[in-house]
Amino acid sequence: MSRRFARLVELSGLPPVRLHDLRHLAATLALLAGHDIKVVQEKLGHSSRQITSDTYTSVLPEMMRAEAESVMAVVPRDIPFEERTALAIPESAWLNGVAVFFAHGARQSGDTWAVGAQPQPGADVLGVIGLTGRGQDDAANAAVRWIRDHSTANELELVRVENVNDQYPEEQRADFPLVRLTVARTARRTPNRRQKVA
Known part of the structure; x- marks a missing residue:
């Protein structure tokens, strides 16, 4: 042999x-x-x-x-980013005090990324950030931090983060992070149904 x-x-x-x-x-x-x-x-x-x-x-x-x-x-890194378009969650995105939307990123060139938030893939963009990072994980971490910061500043709560990159073909996953985020209104922000709408 x-x-x-x-x-x-x-x-x-x-x-x-x-x-x-x-x-x-x-x-x-x-x-x-x-x-x-x-x-x-x-x-x-x-x-x-x-x-x-x-x-x-x-x-x-x-x-x-x-x-x-x-x-x-698995340790979240603090990735600096620049808010290019402020995040604005429209009233139509809320259902029973909860809004679900996607943070979709794309590598622009080298290690420069743009991440936009949308209520569903293909819908109008609700806001955009830009960052320089080492890859897909950095873009996803920056998106989560962006939404968490927005939630804190607006008395909202980020209640769930899901990585849904498996929706991309494997050969594209390095260039396109996709995260589904669930945000809830806190008790102070939930509209009172008895109040008259002006």
């Missing part, structure tokens, strides 16, 4: 690699993919986790970096 493998490698034009090297590659990829080191140890048949850890120490810094980044990804 080893001779046959060596011949296939030779015919492929790849750099020399041994059949045993595939074992190391599989273990390295498993660790980088986030598999528990105990699981990898058992797959390889090592007698202890320490042997696996010692053998793949070069992979561990990359794993630690990836883990740190994944933890940081």
Whole structure:
């Protein structure tokens, strides 16, 4: 089997690699993919986790970096933005004291984004912000902060945020964040039905 493998490698034009090297590659990829080191140890048949850890120490810094980044990804970052058009939620968007609308962003160029709020995709834009960020997550975080700031200033409450990026084809998702937001009027802002409308 080893001779046959060596011949296939030779015919492929790849750099020399041994059949045993595939074992190391599989273990390295498993660790980088986030598999528990105990699981990898058992797959390889090592007698202890320490042997696996010692053998793949070069992979561990990359794993630690990836883990740190994944933890940081869930921590909301304060992304500065500029309000280009003030947000105005029309009365027609409210139903029983609740308004649902979308913050739809688009990469304009490089790391510059524009995010607009709409009551539904394709409807008139209720407001627009611009920002410079590192990607889709920054645009989504800025949109949430924009709506939260608007809600606080207008005695509203941001009650739900949903990432709905799965509505885009996968190859487009890096350039188009889409967030559905639910805002509620607080008790002080809910119109009193008994009051006469002027």
